[in-house]
Amino acid sequence: MKFSDFVANDAIRSHVQADSKEGVIREMVQALVDAGKIASGDQESIVKAIMKREDLGSTGIGRGVAVPHTKHPSVSRLVGTVAVSPVGIDFESLDGDPVQLFFLLVSPPDRPGDHLRALENISRQLRDESFCKLLKAAKGPVEIQHLLEEADSQGVVS
Amino acid sequence: MFTESRNMTKGQTAKSQTAKSQADEGMAAAGATLAREVVVLNSQGLHARPADAVAREARKWQSRIELVADSQRADGKSILELLTLAAESGTRLVVEATGPDAREALEAIGGLFARNFDEHMTERDS
Numbered sequence: 001m002k003f004s005d006f007v008a009n010d011a012i013r014s015h016v017q018a019d020s021k022e023g024v025i026r027e028m029v030q031a032l033v034d035a036g037k038i039a040s041g042d043q044e045s046i047v048k049a050i051m052k053r054e055d056l057g058s059t060g061i062g063r064g065v066a067v068p069h070t071k072h073p074s075v076s077r078l079v080g081t082v083a084v085s086p087v088g089i090d091f092e093s094l095d096g097d098p099v100q101l102f103f104l105l106v107s108p109p110d111r112p113g114d115h116l117r118a119l120e121n122i123s124r125q126l127r128d129e130s131f132c133k134l135l136k137a138a139k140g141p142v143e144i145q146h147l148l149e150e151a152d153s154q155g156v157v158s
Numbered sequence: 159m160f161t162e163s164r165n166m167t168k169g170q171t172a173k174s175q176t177a178k179s180q181a182d183e184g185m186a187a188a189g190a191t192l193a194r195e196v197v198v199l200n201s202q203g204l205h206a207r208p209a210d211a212v213a214r215e216a217r218k219w220q221s222r223i224e225l226v227a228d229s230q231r232a233d234g235k236s237i238l239e240l241l242t243l244a245a246e247s248g249t250r251l252v253v254e255a256t257g258p259d260a261r262e263a264l265e266a267i268g269g270l271f272a273r274n275f276d277e278h279m280t281e282r283d284s
Contacts, residue, residue, distance in 0.1 A: 057207055061237045067206060094210065094237065112202040113246055119206060120244035127238060 001117040003082075003125075003148040006105065010035035011081035012141040016102075021091050025050050025068050028083050028104040035081075038106065042074040046106060060093020064136065065126055067119065069105035078114045080105040082144055084136055100136045101126075125151045191256040194264050196271035197248065204245040206237070208275040213237045215270050221257025223267065234267070 011031035018024040029047050032038045038046060049070035053059070060066040081104050088098030103122050107115045126132055131151060138144045198204050204212075216223040216234035223234030227249060232239035234253065245251060255263045270276070 057210055059206055061206065061210070061241075063238065065238075069206070112205070116203045116205055116244045116246060119241045123238040123241035127242070 001114070001121045002152040003121065004152050006078045006080040006114075006118050007148060008032060008035045008037045008079055008081050009141075009145050011037060012144050013081070013083040014138050014140050014144055016083045016085045016089075018085070019087075019089060021054065021089065022047070022051060024083065024085060024089050024102060025054075025104065028068075028081055028102060031081055031083070032079060032104075032106070037079045037081075038074060042072065046070065046072050046074070050104070050106075054092075058092040058094060060091035060095075060097075060099050061123070062093060062095040062097070063126065063132060064088065064097055064100045065103070065122075065132070066091045066093060066099040066101070067103045067105065067122060069107070069115070071109040071115075072106050073109055075106050075108050078105065078107045078111065078118060080118065082135075082148070084138060084144065086136075101132065189256060189258075190260075191254050192260045192264055193252050193254045194268055196251050196253055196268055198245045198251065199247070199271065199274045200277065201247050203247050203249070204240060204243060206241065208277070209237045209240040211270060211275045212240055212267065215266055216263070219255070219257070219259050219263035219266070221255040221260045221263045223256075223263055224254045226252040226254060 011034065013027065013031055016024050016027050018027045026047050029038070029043055033040045033043050049072055050068050053070050054068060059068050083102045085100050088100045091099040093099055105115065105118055131147065134147055135144060138147065200208055213235055225232045225234050225240060225243060227243045227245055230243055232243050234240065243251070253264055253267050
């Protein structure tokens with residue numbers, strides 16, 4: 001699975017304003033609403049579901065990366081977005097480091113395979129240190145979009 | 159991420175070592191690789207939370223631990239690496255451990271898979 005298969009380009013944010021875990025999740029879900037990927041009526045329920053998942057264990061998987069996610073019956077296909085916090089946010093991540101790079105995923109309840117393949121793609125690409133750095137330093141959403149496209153086509157050349 | 163040196167004796171495959179492992183305590187201590195097969199029982203596959211559980215368990219041991227699926231290999235102590243396996247429900251994986259506590263580590267990780275990562279909640283998870 002490629003980034004372009006699940007990342008809504010219009011919902012990418014390069015400079016999130018939020019300074020808390022819930023804040024950044026809320027901002028990213030709002031971005032998906034603004035991009036027309038999820039209905040505004042489902043926003044609150046999706047935020048709550050993602051926070052509930054975080055309560056089971058942080059999705060801050062290390063290297064300044066978090067993958068907040070949930071299943072939700074309101075979506076018929078996997079939707080996701082990417083956000084960067086230039087300052088970093090305390091996400092209770094597994095290595096304790098603040099998180100700068102967020103991949104948020106909302107998947108239909110009956111498609112665990114798609115969710116796994118999205119996680120596979122994200123984690124495989126993020127093993128490339130320079131790709132991580134470039135994403136975190138991106139000046140705007142379009143730059144993030146281009147980096148993701150480059151990764152989709154061959155992996156980032158640094 | 160791959161800083162530890164690998165001590166696996168040349169020419170010895172994981173499989174042949176599995177067969178030998180029961181009998182040969184000394185080899186593990188000397189840094190040979192022991193292996194065992196596990197199956198992903200979780201209906202959601204090896205997603206973020208199980209990967210976290212495996213990495214946490216793996217980090218408790220000195221031995222180098224790797225999970226192998228077909229041709230793919232992942233550092234058992236890294237969630238990021240484990241997620242790259244994208245192991246769906248029913249996938250068979252080989253766990254390899256190399257080091258002084260390889261046997262115990264394999265036992266512990268095998269148990270974690272057998273207990274379905276201690277996940278007692280139902281399909282509600284993500």
